[in-house]
Structures are given as C-alpha cells and as structure tokens.
Amino acid sequence: MAGDDQRALQYEQTLMYGRYTQELGVYAKEEAARLREEGGRRRSVTERSRSLELLEYDKGRCAKCRICTLRCQKFLISRVGEDWIFLILLGLLMALVSWVVDFAIAICLQAQKWMYGGLESNVFLQYLAWVTYPVVLITFSAGFTQILAPQAVGSGIPEMKTILRGVVLKEYLTFKTFVAKVIGLTCALGSGMPLGKEGPFVHIASLCAALLSKFMSLFGGIYENESRNIEMLAAACAVGVGCCFAAPIGGVLFSIEVTSTFFAVRNYWRGFFAATFSAFIFRVLAVWNKDEETITALFKTRFRLDFPFDLQELPAFAVIGIASGFGGALFVYLNRLIVQFIRKQKTINKFLMKKRLLYPALVTLLVSTLTFPPGFGQFMAGKLTQKESLVTLLDNRTWAKQGIAEGFDYIGNSQAWNHPQVNVFVTLVLFIVMKFWMSALATTIPVPCGAFMPVFVIGAAFGRLVGESMAAWFPDGIHSDGTIYPIVPGGYAVVGAAALSGAVTHTVSTAVIVFELTGQISHILPVMIAVILANAVAQSLQPSLYDSIIRIKKLPYLPELGWGHHEKYNIRVEDIMIRDVTYITLNCCYRDLHDVLLAGHLKTLALLESSESMILLGSIERAQLQALLSLQLGRPRRLEYLRDRATAEKKRLSMVSHPGSEDGSQRVNQEVRFQISTEESTFSPTPTPSMKPLKPALKRPSVVDRPTGIPIPTIHVPASVCSIRTVWATNKCGEGRFSRT
Amino acid sequence: MAGDDQRALQYEQTLMYGRYTQELGVYAKEEAARLREEGGRRRSVTERSRSLELLEYDKGRCAKCRICTLRCQKFLISRVGEDWIFLILLGLLMALVSWVVDFAIAICLQAQKWMYGGLESNVFLQYLAWVTYPVVLITFSAGFTQILAPQAVGSGIPEMKTILRGVVLKEYLTFKTFVAKVIGLTCALGSGMPLGKEGPFVHIASLCAALLSKFMSLFGGIYENESRNIEMLAAACAVGVGCCFAAPIGGVLFSIEVTSTFFAVRNYWRGFFAATFSAFIFRVLAVWNKDEETITALFKTRFRLDFPFDLQELPAFAVIGIASGFGGALFVYLNRLIVQFIRKQKTINKFLMKKRLLYPALVTLLVSTLTFPPGFGQFMAGKLTQKESLVTLLDNRTWAKQGIAEGFDYIGNSQAWNHPQVNVFVTLVLFIVMKFWMSALATTIPVPCGAFMPVFVIGAAFGRLVGESMAAWFPDGIHSDGTIYPIVPGGYAVVGAAALSGAVTHTVSTAVIVFELTGQISHILPVMIAVILANAVAQSLQPSLYDSIIRIKKLPYLPELGWGHHEKYNIRVEDIMIRDVTYITLNCCYRDLHDVLLAGHLKTLALLESSESMILLGSIERAQLQALLSLQLGRPRRLEYLRDRATAEKKRLSMVSHPGSEDGSQRVNQEVRFQISTEESTFSPTPTPSMKPLKPALKRPSVVDRPTGIPIPTIHVPASVCSIRTVWATNKCGEGRFSRT
Helix, strand or coil: CHHHHHHHHCEECCCCCCEECCCHHHHHHHHHHHHHHHHHHHHHHHHHHHHHHHHHHHCCHHHHHHHHHHHHHHHHHHHHCCHHHHHHHHHHHHHHHHHHHHHHHHHHHHHHHHHHHHCCCCHHHHHHHHHHHHHHHHHHHHHHHHHHCHHHCCCCHHHHHHHHCCCCCHHHCCHHHHHHHHHHHHHHHHCCCCCECHHHHHHHHHHHHHHHHHHHCCCCHHHHCHHHHHHHHHHHHHHHHHHHHCCHHHHHHHHHHHHCCEEEHHHHHHHHHHHHHHHHHHHHHHHHCCCCCCCCCCCCCCCCCCCCCCHHHHHHHHHHHHHHHHHHHHHHHHHHHHHHHHHHCHHHHHHHHHCCCHHHHHHHHHHHHHCCCCCHHHHCCCCCCHHHHHHHHCCCCCCCCCCCCCCCCCCHHHHHHCCCCCCHHHHHHHHHHHHHHHHHHHCCCCCCCECHHHHHHHHHHHHHHHHHHHHHHCCCCCCCCCCCCCCCHHHHHHHHHHHHHHHHHCCCCHHHHHHHHHCECCCHHHHHHHHHHHHHHHHHHCCCHHHHHHHHHCCCCCCCCCCCCHHHHCCCHHHHCCCCCCEEECCCCHHHHHHHHHHCCECEEEEECCCCCCCEEEEEEHHHHHHHHHHHHCHHHHHHHHHHHHHHHHHHHHCCCCCCCHHHHHHHHHCCCCCCCCCCCCCCCCCCHHHCCCCCCCCCCCCCCCCCCCCCCCCCCCHHHHHHHHHHHHCCCCCCCCCEC | CHHHHHHHHCEECCCCCCEECCCHHHHHHHHHHHHHHHHHHHHHHHHHHHHHHHHHHHCCHHHHHHHHHHHHHHHHHHHHCCHHHHHHHHHHHHHHHHHHHHHHHHHHHHHHHHHHHHCCCCHHHHHHHHHHHHHHHHHHHHHHHHHHCHHHCCCCHHHHHHHHCCCCCHHHCCHHHHHHHHHHHHHHHHCCCCCECHHHHHHHHHHHHHHHHHHHCCCCHHHHCHHHHHHHHHHHHHHHHHHHHCCHHHHHHHHHHHHCCEEEHHHHHHHHHHHHHHHHHHHHHHHHCCCCCCCCCCCCCCCCCCCCCCHHHHHHHHHHHHHHHHHHHHHHHHHHHHHHHHHHCHHHHHHHHHCCCHHHHHHHHHHHHHCCCCCHHHHCCCCCCHHHHHHHHCCCCCCCCCCCCCCCCCCHHHHHHCCCCCCHHHHHHHHHHHHHHHHHHHCCCCCCCECHHHHHHHHHHHHHHHHHHHHHHCCCCCCCCCCCCCCCHHHHHHHHHHHHHHHHHCCCCHHHHHHHHHCECCCHHHHHHHHHHHHHHHHHHCCCHHHHHHHHHCCCCCCCCCCCCHHHHCCCHHHHCCCCCCEEECCCCHHHHHHHHHHCCECEEEEECCCCCCCEEEEEEHHHHHHHHHHHHCHHHHHHHHHHHHHHHHHHHHCCCCCCCHHHHHHHHHCCCCCCCCCCCCCCCCCCHHHCCCCCCCCCCCCCCCCCCCCCCCCCCCHHHHHHHHHHHHCCCCCCCCCEC
C-alpha cells in the first residue's frame, strides 16, 4: 500500500504533513505518456462497442425484443446518468455522514465532561481524566490514519485544490482514505482539541463523489468521463462546506474561492443544488432527532433588527478587519514556522519519526494541560467546548459592567467567562492569545483536521473583545438622537469571526458563511467591510493557509498570478522568450551537430524538419545528444566498427556466394520512425524512409492527391541522425520549453 | 451618428428592441482584420516608447533631475493604475448615480400622487391627470433615447453578456448612451409603469467603468489594456446590481451568473470590493438625507426568528417554486410573443415605425387606464407604486380573516389591498394576472427599463397568495407540539419573489438578493428549494429573458451548451468533422482546379502548401475561385489576351530596339505575396517567388542556417494560381471552417 502511494508521485512521509519530491514537469511528462496509451486503448473499446451496436440492427426481426429491452436499459442508464440524481445521492450521503460524525463527536465530548464532573472530589484524578482522554483519542486517530491511509492527514482542501487544477492524485480518492478520514476526524474532534471539521469535510465529500462515480459507472458509461467527474468533484467541495455548516450559499462560494482559478458557471447550479439538498437533510435530521424544533441556523443570534449598529461604529469594525488581517497572516506564518522548525531539528525529527505517535500525544498533553479548568483553564474559559464558546461569544447581551445595570448575570455556559478575581477583558485576551498558538500548533498534528473553526472562534473572541470595550466606553451607545441604542458586542463577534477566518483562508465568502451560521444578515455591511480589509492586509503579507500547506507538502501545483499587480498586464511573451534558439535539422550532418554543441549555451535543442520549413518536430536535451554522439562516434564504437569490418572482410573471404544485403537491411531496422499523425494514417515503411518529408495530420487520400512530378533529392544521412530520431521519439511528450543552462 | 452605429454592426432600428443583421462569422473576420492592423500600430508605439526610455538613461548626469521626476510621475501613475482606486471611484460614482436616480424617481412619483390627490373632486380630471402624466414621461423618455442614443433602449444585460463574451459593441459604451440611459430611465420609472431599474443599472455601471477607464487612460497606459478593461466591466456589472438593491453579495453572484460562462476567480474580490463600497455609500447617503436612522436593508422584514417556518410547510414552498418555474417560462414566452406578433403585422408595424412615439404612448395609456384607482385599479391595488406594493406584500402580518382576531386592520398602504366588497384573495389574483401581462408588455416599450423588479413584485404577490391561503387553511399553524406558531404569509412572499425572478432570469442568486433586500436570512432553506425548483422547470421550457432578448435583437453572440445533457460528453470532433476535405495546393494546375470544382461538394476549399507537406495555408470560397477562373480564363479575358498579343505583335513590328522585358516584370508585380510570419521577417521579393516554399514564424538567422544543397524543382505555375493567392490574402482572417453547401 505504502509502495503503491509512493510510486504515484514519490510521496514522502514526514512527521506532520508529508511531502512530494517529484517535480511537476517530470510528473506531467509521465502522465501525458500514460494518458496517450490509455487513449489508444479506450478508442479501440468504443469502436468495438459501436460495431456491436450496428450488428444488432442487422439481425432483423427475431432480435426485436432484445433491441427493445436494450433501449429500455439504455433509457434507465441515461436517467441514472443525469446529474441531479447523482447530486441528490451525494447530498444525502454527505448529510448522513455529517450528522453521524456530529453525533459521535457530541457523545465523545459529553463522555469527557461526565468523567471530569464525576471526579470532582480529587483534583489530581480529575486532571488525569481531563488529560488522558484527549491524548488517547488523538493518539488513536493519528495511529489509525497512519496505518490505513496517510493521505487522510490534514485538511484536504490543499489536495482538492491541486486535484481541481488538473493533477489528479488518485491515492487521495480511495475508499481507505474515506474510512480513515471519517473515523480519524471523529476521534480528533471528539478529543476537544482546537481543530475544525470544515476542511476534512471538503475532502470527505470529494471522496464520496469519487467513490459514488466509481459505483455508478457500473450502470452507465457516462461516469467514466474524466472531465465530468472533475466537475462533480467541484460540486462535492461545495457540498462538504454546505453540510458542515448548514450553509449552502456560503459553501458554494467558499469552495469556488478556495479551489478554482477559473470557474465554469454551468457548474454553479450543481453546487447549489447538492449543497442545498445536503444542508436541508442535515438540518431535518436534527429536527427528527428532536434536537431542534424546526430548521434554523446552527448558531442562531438574536440581535435587534431595527437598529443593528450605528454609522459611527464603522471605524471600530474597520479596525477589527485590519487587525484580523495581520492576525490571519501571523497565524499562517506561525503554522509554517512550527512545521519548518521541527523539520530543521534533525535529531528531534529523527527521534519523533521513529516514535510517530509521540508528537501528537505530546502536543495534546500540552494543550489539554493548559486548558484544565481548575488550573490555568479558569482564566480562559477552558471548560467550554469549541461550539459552546462560539455560542456564548455570539450572545447578544453585554458582559462588561455597564452604568445602568449592576453587571450581567452570567447564566449557563457564559459563566465560564466570568472569573471572580479576573476581569472579563483579561479572560478574553488570554483566551485569544492561548487559543491562537494552540490552534496553530494543533493543526500540525498528523490527524484529519481543519483550521477554519478554531480560527473562526478566535476571531469571534477578538470581535467580542473590541465590542465589549466599545460597550464599556459608550455605555449608552453612540447614537445621539433621542433613543438609546446600546452597543451589541455580539455583532462585533460576528464581524471578527468572519474577518479572521477570511484573512486566514484568503476568501470573502466567509461573510456569507457567517450570515448562514448565525441566521442574521443585519450586519452585512460591517462584515463585508471588515472581511475585505482583512483580505487586503493578509493577502499582501502571506499566502493563504491552504497555499502555505501546498508549499509545505510540495504538492504538484502551479502557482497562480497574484491579483491586482498591473505590471503583469504589460509583460509579453517576447519579453521572456529566448530569441537565438539553437536548432538542429533532420538533415544536418556531423559538423553541424558538432558546431551546435560547441557554440550553443542552451540545455535543450530544437529539432526542425529543415531550415527552410522551420517546422518544429520536437526537442532533444544537449546531454542526450552528446551521449548519442559519443555512443555512435566514440572510441568503443569506432573499435566495434573496425571489428565489424574485419569480420565482414573475413566473411566475404569465407563465402562469396551470398551478396552482403543483410547488413544494409539491419541498419534500416535500427531506425525508429516517428510520424506526427493520427493512428488512421497507415504508413508503409519504405526502403529509404529518411528521405521523405514528414507528414502532418491532415494527410488523407483525396481528390487531388496525384503523384507529384518533383524529383526528390537524395542526401546522405549519417547514422547519428537516425539515432537522434530515436531519442526524440521517446522525448516527444516534453513541452517545447527552452531553459538556459 | 445613426450612420456611425449602423456601420458598426449593421444595427437595424425596429419598433421595440432593434436588431442586428450581420452574421457573427462575418463580423469576427472584420474585427480580426481590424485588430491585426491595430496590433501592428500599437507595437510600433510601444517600441518607440521603449527606445525613448533607453535614451533617457544614456544622457548621463545632467538629466538626473528629469529622471527623478519621471520616476515620481511613474510611481503616481502606477498608483492610479491600482485596481482598488479605480474600483473605489467606480463604486462612489455609481452610488451617487443610483441615489440621484432614486431621488428623482421618488419626486416624480410624489408629483403624480399630489396631482391625483388634488383633483379628488372630479373623477374625469383625476383620470386625465393619472393617465397624462405617465404618457408624457414615457413618450419623452422614448423620444429622448431615440434621438440621443438608441442603444440605451432596454435592459442592457443582454448587451453586457455579449460584450463580456468578447464581442465588444463599442457603441454601447459611449457617453451619449450614458446620458440617454440615466435620463431615460429616470423618466420611465418616474411614470409608475411596471418597469425595473436593475438591468439598466448593470448597463449604466458598465458605461461608467468604460468612461472612467477612458478618462484614467489619460494618466497611465495600464487603462489601455483591453483584457483589463473587460475584467473591470465584469466588476462593474456587480456594482450595478449591488448599488441598485444595496445587495453587494447578491449583486456579485447575479452578475456572474447572468454574464459569464467561465469566471476568473481573481475577479471575485474586485466585484465584492466595488459592490460593497457602492452599496455602503448608497445607504450612507440615505442616512445622511435623514431617510433612515442607520444602515439597514432596503425592504426590511420583521419575521420571527425563533420559529420561522415549520417543516410541514415545505411542500407549500416547493409548490411555489414549481409554479414560479412555469410562470417564469410563460413570462419570457409572452414577452417574445408580443414582439414577434407586432413584427409580423407588417402594416401596423410600418405605421408605428413612422410614428415612433405612438407605440409607447398607447401602451402607457392602456396600462395606466387599467390601474386607475377609482376604476379597475381598486380591485388590484392600483394606487400603490411598485415599491409600496412590495413593502406591503412582505408585511409580516396576516391579511386573511383568522379564527382568533376579527380580521386584520389594514393600516397605511396596506389599505389598498382591502376592498369593501371583494375578498383579499380576489384582489391578489387580479393583481398577479394583470401585472403579469402588463409587465411583459411594458418591457417591450423602447425606453431604458428592466424586467427584474416587476417580476419580483409579481412573485411576491403570488407567494403572498399561497401564504394567505395557507394561513386561512391552518389558522393555528401546522405545528402540533403545544406552542401555536401561526403561519407567516410574508415569508411565502419572500419565497415567491425569489423563485419567480430566479425563473425568469435563470439564476439561483436571486435567493441571496432576497436576503439582502429583506435583511433576514431565516427562510434560507425554503427560498433555496423554491429557487432551484423554479430554475429546473423554467430552464427546461424557455431560455432566460436575457437570452430571449439576445435572440430577438440578434446580438452577435455564440450560444452556450445546455447544462446537464450528458450526451454532450460523448461527442468527439471526429463525429462532426468532414473527412474527405477537398483541397488545392499552391502548385496545382488548371486541370486540378477544374476537377476540384466539378467533383467537390464543399462551399470552401482548403489551400495547402503542397500535397506532401499538407500544411494548411488558408481557405478560399468555391464561388470566389469560380469567379477568378472565369475572370482569368473567361471569354473577355481570352479576347483581351488576343488583343494584347496583337498589340504586342504590332509593337514588336514598330520598334525593334527595346526588348520586351517590361511585360514580364509587370506580371510579377500583379502577384500579392502572402507569408505566415511576424512583421520582423523581411522578405525581399525575388524574381521567382512562387518557387520558394513558404516560411513559418520561427524563421530567424541562426547558427545552423546554412544554404541547403537541395535542387529546387521548377514547375510552371499558371497565372490563375497567382490570382488565387491574391484572393486568399484578402481572405486570410477566415476561420478554417468548412460547411457543406
């Protein structure tokens, strides 16, 4: 299994993320060769099936029944091939998966709380229980993923990004990876670590889509179409986000922004359809399970509608946006720094690589120790799960003490934020700082996990901090005309969450996700402004988290042009191309080759048909040419030639009855002829093939194809040229790229 | 001016929409030729500027100051060239335009109300005032647009769609069109006809962007880049929708769906940024004008948040979606039917074409007569403006009599829906039916107007109808577990509005627009389900309204592949290409040409270099070839030849001193040589140019470019071949397309 993966793209297992070692160019060449081979095979299959069809109609009356049943079968298969059936199945499946995973996570978290609560008499036992539980879960998750499918590690969005740009990493779309990802994710999130489920869900949805297409291809041929499957993968990414947050619109937009460079609008409805269906089923399951009374948002807020915020509060929102931009860039940088730091420490790295499960266990131990509620956790609301802290942060009441009321009475989970000795501001600041590095560290653990949700919570906390400060500063609100509209810190939390997650992922659609998550759109303008500012700051400082991971993992991925850099509009191809291209022609002799090799400074030489027609046939590497020349004209070859001549002389002397025609035909067979043509053009080998000009693809027998009366000039072609052709035929899938040595 | 437009694309003015008569293929050829010419010119300009730059650095010390100032200037210009400055300017400008237009429309509508209210004593005078006012305004709008810029007529989205696919209709992006569109739109909407401002705003925003780029190009060269300008146009479309509805997210999505097939995600932030800024300024203006207390949604709703709808209501929402799908298709069909019907009635059409302003006046008269409040208008809430009816339709109270309360007391505008004799259901049905055909008819008036808003209102009314029926059917709500949650008909209105407008425009993003317009997202799942169902139904029945208008106007537009038709995945190029392509070569003789013309059945013949190399040089039309042959070898030519020979004979007899070399050189000059090459390759005309093989672009002086020793065979080339070249050179921008005759 491991060998299978490593063959695919020379994947190298490292401590945290894993890394690819093959260059994209080399991979592309191999892939192109493979595809060409496959294409030939597939074509022959389709031709066979077409002829079978024709045969059926020839058989006449007796086969009428069979034809009828065949047609029915075809109709049914074509129905199964309809996109919407596939999308509904995908949506249904993903909603079920999402719900089951959520359910399992909730049970895991409840079990921890129950254990922790039952041991209240002894703090040490309590600590043991609090710490052991997540360590065991994370270690299991890491080990399980490691053994079953190491590809399941991490978020999966970087991989999907790579796949949707054309490099299909098949090993990421297997059933094993699916199982590893789902079970690993459940355990990882059940541990209560600051990890997210959004990225992995994009991957799980894509896995579902790939497996479903494979399954459906048993019924009809349409599912074998590769480009269609990629379109379905794009829809699946939307489904992943959609059913994770019950946010269909935000899911579609987020998946577009994160995975595509060019988006086909005809795919748009697919994403919407599948994501809506999935989100719908996901929420219906909650209603049926009596968790909710009806379908509402996941983190419902209840801000006032008539006066959501004052115009004069906008600078505060802008500040949140800009600060989130810096914070987001810092998060990405910190995450990369941790990975690079541990990779550099060779001895530690070697030790940890041997004891693979030690690193996850250590990180978990550190994080859970710090969040232990009776310990340091009391100053940072450590006993709240991620979901609980988000719900409390989005609360529409004000926590800070205000002029009118005698402080806010903390009910339920909100109590965690209220420490008798410490101000709520200190708690918030500690929460933000601690969670910030904890999340950056926790996302490097080799388990299936995302970073979206932790970042989202940190952003919400930061927004809340600003909001509470504003509320403390202006107890009666800013609005001056009569009515008192107190400031709503929950609204700031919404803005902060959208801004920070937008900055880390470099997306604007987190704004939409926020609206769908909270079920309120009243803060649309502050959210949009903050998200755009955060993006502007973060994009100018760091790559997005997904691009950063792509670089860390060295995924085979072409980087994209930046945005807004207008210099890029003024660069022409002529500005970067080399003009004095050295070339060799089919009929150039040894002297020419020699001159070229001596004078040229290019790594690759162009091979032309002739210096008149200047038709590019392919390219040959300088080193290959040199090797060939030395093979053909080097010392051993010359010795061999002398030996051959000596033997031939001997033979001639021994038997004079047979004329020496055998030797000549052998030399002809040494040549490997290549033709730029479709497979239909049958070219019978002629005794002097090297003399005829090469023929492009259009060549067909036609009306005016008369034998021309042009006398074909005969030139001596040395043996070395024939060998050049041989090399070039193996080299033909190379891109016509010339790079300076 | 009119001649200028007609030259552009053979635009033909018709009664309603206007029509293009030139085929896209022909247009493409001409455009390609023009671009090639321009490309040459621009290249020489850039080369000149580059050389100037180099000169500057040569001048040494004394010019240091100048270089410094030049650099400063360059820096400033590069700043001006930054996208975000352009986008902010665009957003600001459009927000101002939108606000001013809205303000003017509000004043116009108020004036009508004031006139109508002042004449309450006399019904006849009241009727006259009610009818004359819109007739005058619409007639003025139609006349003004007609005179200044006929391109301003209609929505503008079809044109933007065409432009964003590559066919730049320059006449649609002029300052005249801008003025005509803004003033025409204000008058048209001020008349109170069921017309919308959304489509025209997309056009106005694009006009703004185009004019702004033109203005900015005075400062820096970056604005001359065509591809950048098209990217900016795409962002402008988003701004148009964004500032029209104060819906930035919906605006971006709607503009993507409506105008693009492939969307570059790097454009995404541009749209978001500009649309957000524009929507923000637009709403801030309202706050500063004391219309609003703070920034909120345009049509704010106040549905309850905790239990927006019951799961069991979903079938009703689905019914709204499906019915809206049929309704949307019917609307598009009706709109096209009206146009086609009047186009067919030759005599009426001719009469109306002469009296151009009669048609708008008649339609306005009919519509405003029917909505006259004391007349038929009382049964269809005729006295409400579009905006007022939308606000009342989205009301969160129930109109129908319920079991508990003694009916709803209609306050303010809602009173219009309450007729003493007639049930509210009858009023709603009449409103829907009458507005439906009125909107379809009114959008054919040749004034700047859109159909989105009228359709939106009709959809809201339909939704309200279903909602009120549900409320009457289940007075205590459907929910059975204890708490009574009465049904909210306003929610149904939201769903209906999104579904019908989605069906007419074939977009899903109307859902997002609805959330942004109402400021509530609680009904997200019903809205999404209804919109998707409506789209599925409408797309299978009719093209979208914009595509329908594109067909009516015959805009130069390539139709797109449908969605979800999996058969399209199985068609290969080989399935539709012709295999037995007839071709002629450069060195074929008269007999070959004759044979080809007799035997072939293709309209266009391929011209190859030779039958060996099979290099395609271009194509020639059969008819042209025939004409050439008859010109060269026909009776008049032969007579001329004989005459020429006779004169030559005479000349030879008269003066023997000069040898006849002049005649030969003249024949050579007749030839027009064509070369596939860049402009750098200078080709000196040789005495026997037809003998040398054509050279492709790569041809450069280089290391191995030695003179080959191949003897070039000489063949007699008849005069006809030279002429073929002449034709082909004029024909060279043709696409290598072969169509059967």
